[in-house]
Amino acid sequence: MVSVIFPAAGQGRRMRAGCNKVLLTLGGEPILVRTLRQFARVPAVGECIVVAGAQETAEVEAMLAAAERRAPLPPWRVVAGGAERQYSVANGLAACSKAAEVVLVHDAARPLIRPAVIEAVIEAARAHGGAIAAVPEKNTVKVVDAAGVVVSTPARSTLWAVQTPQGFRREILCAAYAQAAADGFLGTDDASLVERLGRPVHVVMSDYRNLKVTTPEDLVMAEALLQAPEA
Ligand SMILES: Nc1ccn([C@@H]2O[C@H](COP(=O)(O)OP(=O)(O)OP(=O)(O)O)[C@@H](O)[C@H]2O)c(=O)n1
Numbered sequence: 001m002v003s004v005i006f007p008a009a010g011q012g013r014r015m016r017a018g019c020n021k022v023l024l025t026l027g028g029e030p031i032l033v034r035t036l037r038q039f040a041r042v043p044a045v046g047e048c049i050v051v052a053g054a055q056e057t058a059e060v061e062a063m064l065a066a067a068e069r070r071a072p073l074p075p076w077r078v079v080a081g082g083a084e085r086q087y088s089v090a091n092g093l094a095a096c097s098k099a100a101e102v103v104l105v106h107d108a109a110r111p112l113i114r115p116a117v118i119e120a121v122i123e124a125a126r127a128h129g130g131a132i133a134a135v136p137e138k139n140t141v142k143v144v145d146a147a148g149v150v151v152s153t154p155a156r157s158t159l160w161a162v163q164t165p166q167g168f169r170r171e172i173l174c175a176a177y178a179q180a181a182a183d184g185f186l187g188t189d190d191a192s193l194v195e196r197l198g199r200p201v202h203v204v205m206s207d208y209r210n211l212k213v214t215t216p217e218d219l220v221m222a223e224a225l226l227q228a229p230e231a
């Protein structure tokens with residue numbers, strides 16, 4: 001059985017919409033609901049843990065209940081999040097069923113994820129212990145110091161832009177989160193916590209459609225991609 005944690009407890013500051021961006025509408029449904037619908041298309045998914053802002057749990061529960069009346073969703077629960085994404089995921093992990101062999105973490109703000117990528121991440125996580133969706137970096141990336149001066153230019157052929165879902169065998173993700181909490185380590189994704197344990201994390205080829213709706217132009221892009229045929 002696969003559990004999926006959806007961190008949805010952010011404030012959407014960069015979206016500047018005056019509300020949590022995952023509650024905004026995209027193609028006629030809230031972004032969060034649209035994201036869950038993609039996972040409803042993957043039979044291995046047995047439970048969805050939605051991590052909502054502490055003040056928004058009732059609103060999110062009502063939203064998901066209404067969505068479920070329109071079309072079925074996998075079994076879901078809502079838990080309260082924390083002040084950072086990592087703390088929100090930790091709360092979600094604590095709420096996951098012990099029967100889950102694999103746990104996926106997927107940003108609620110990535111509604112365009114394709115079921116085939118979700119399935120590939122699950123398969124790779126089962127095989128290797130850890131796997132993340134990613135795409136080859138298209139830009140040249142520089143390391144820049146605090147004074148704004150370029151330090152180095154990593155070879156682009158080695159660089160991948162990392163997305164979610166990120167999937168792990170449950171005991172590995174639990175150990176990684178426990179170690180990060182003990183060390184006071186705060187990472188920007190889930191895999192970085194697992195990497196600290198020295199465990200392998202495999203990259204699964206995703207696609208550039210799987211954007212994280214972060215700034216207003218991402219919302220325009222996501223609406224356009226919804227209308228565009230998948231390449
Ligand atoms: N304390 C937090 C912060 C973020 N998230 C979630 O993590 C995902 C990725 O975070 P991001 O895109 O940065 O969302 P926000 O934190 O909402 O955006 P911003 O940084 O612009 O405020 C989002 O689905 C967001 O809801 C969360 O669950 N808990």
Ligand SMILES: C[C@](O)(CO)[C@H](O)COP(=O)(O)O
Pocket residue numbers: 085107162163164188189190212
């Ligand atoms: C996990 C993530 O989506 C991978 O790209 C990303 O690191 C989340 O970062 P954010 O600052 O919380 O948006």
